Amino acid sequence: MTDGDVEFPPGDGPTSRISVTLTTGTLQAIRERVGKRGVSAYLEKAAQRQIERDDLDELIADFDQVHGPAAPEAVAAKRARMTGGTANPGAAA
16 A cells, blocks of 8 residues: 555645745745745645635535524624624724
8 A cells, every 4th residue: 555545634644745836935935934944844834724724614614504604793793702802893992
């Protein structure tokens, strides 16, 4: 059995070499943060976060399809409770 025959969750399994094309500005910004030797680890973590976001987007879309979208007022109220802010985004600070 080869690695291609086994499914691994994001962040697990052996490493594989690939070629990735980035704009020079993006690569420079990554290297400024992590140095030359940290680029692969940085991109691995970024890809894992994007997969998590994609999965969450799919979950939200499925929920919305079954239950309908959340009311903006309810979202604002929950956000206010979580952040300690106001439920009315237009209210004066």
